[in-house]
Amino acid sequence: MKKSVLLALALICSGAWAQHNHNFTLQDTLRGSITPEREWWDLNFYHLKVDVKPDDKFISGSNIIRYEVLKPYQKLQVDLQPPLKIDKVIQDGEILQVKSVGNAHFVTLKKPQIKGQTNEITVHYSGHPKEAVRAPWDGGLSWKKDESGQHFIATSCQGLGASVWWPNKDHMYDEVDSMKISVTVPEDLMDVSNGQLIGVDHNQEEKTKTYHWSVANPINNYGVNLNIADYVHFDDIFNGENGELQLDFYVLKPNLEKAKKQFTQASKMLEAFEYWFGPYPFYEDGFKLVEVPYLGMEHQSSVTYGNGYENGYLGRDVSGSGWGLKFDFIIIHESGHEWFANNITYKDIADMWIHESFTSYSENLYLDYYFGKQASSEYVIGIRKNIANDAPIIGQYNVNSSGSSDMYYKGANMLHTLRQLIDDDQKWRSILRGLNSEFYHQTVTTEQIEGYISEKSGIDLTAFFNQYLRTVKIPKLQLKISGKTLKYRYVNIVEDFDMPVRIDINGKTQWIQPNAKWQKLKAASTIGDLEVDENFYIESEPIK
Incomplete structure (x- = not known):
């Protein structure tokens, strides 16, 4: 315990970030760095169980955390944000000692941790989680009501961290290999989470239903979600590069007909993005669009939607070119994250451009596929008016700090410029597809992405990336x-x-x-x- 706190303090005081005028805290470092209590174990599996009491805005449950021991160590870090609290942690039937330092909780293990062994702990927790103020940007749980007065609930937590609503290893470098999610809700509501629905238990005495979801692929923590409402469901099949892909759609009843029309864009999106980026990365888990009481988010295989069933960004063309009204921004952008965010995931949020630059760029590739290269160019050039050039795109490492929001519009224009520089669209497409193959289901760094593109393009792009990612200078x-x-x-x-x-x-x-x-x-x-x-x-x- 003392060792990890001293390490965190040393990182805070180091010159690695001193050139930036940010007041980082110990909590930022415990959240954003690979601490000694994290590095010695590798995530294998979660079984998250959550009982949701909507009337009280209260949740309780547990998470089984299964892991492989990489090297012997007797303290393990679990993350959970107040006002939620850990009730107890159990391994092999024994209750373990937990010391808390804010959002970080250090579990002292009694059982000797031997390299190569697979062990697990169960973390029990409960409380009133942080309520989202302006989801998804200031996330947490959104406790809303639909127009009929029924509960309409959803999670969103990128940046803030999944530990705002469930206990986990809350650092992006280590994705769990697979997981199960079991959510108990009042019997007149439905939960929609990630992966495939494998069962529903109805407790008539308690008047609840428990929805069991299975995720077969690696998943990042913020990609895990629960969405609770009086949903109706419809489905479709997309015949893609890897065969049949199950498409499931969950919406509020009054919006069913609008959704059946608007959500046809899901198949169009998949066709375009499989062309540019390669096969959809999660065939085993299917693809879902789920209506939520906020704008939307890239939750893996469970993309959330709140764009009002209209094209553009809440009906607005962010480019001013006219082309932004040819597609539903949330369906296209958030689904694009299935390749860049969920398939290829940053190790450190400082490299969040890997998610947002490529996915913002995917919007004009969608236009390119359906409307041609001129439409694509006019759109991406049009979004330049939104660039602030206020700070570098890459953020500060090891303190859970992302860079400038220019990672969206400037990042998209950087990649559009790179396409011109390569001057070979087939090579450019092979690079985009190659990224999703080479780094399939992996967490990565900026250096890996830069190196791959330089190698495959045959161009030394060191200065190019330094210019656009690490400075605010426009040549x-x-x-x-x-x-x-x-x-x-x-x-x-x-x-x-x-x-x-x-x-x-x-x-x-x-x-x-x-x-x-x-x-x-x-x-x-x-x-x-x-x-x-x-x-x-x-x-x-x-x-x-």
């Missing part, structure tokens, strides 16, 4: 015209940035490769018209 291409001569250079760039760019001179397209030094190009005739290809996310500046 500026300065241009001087004198008769037939064009002089050009980049300013506002990182060291060694020399990205080629397409330009049009007098209607003729050609490539130039600027760097920090002035270079010259001689045209065949006096330069009258000069345009820089706007598909590259750079600024241009004429110099007199």
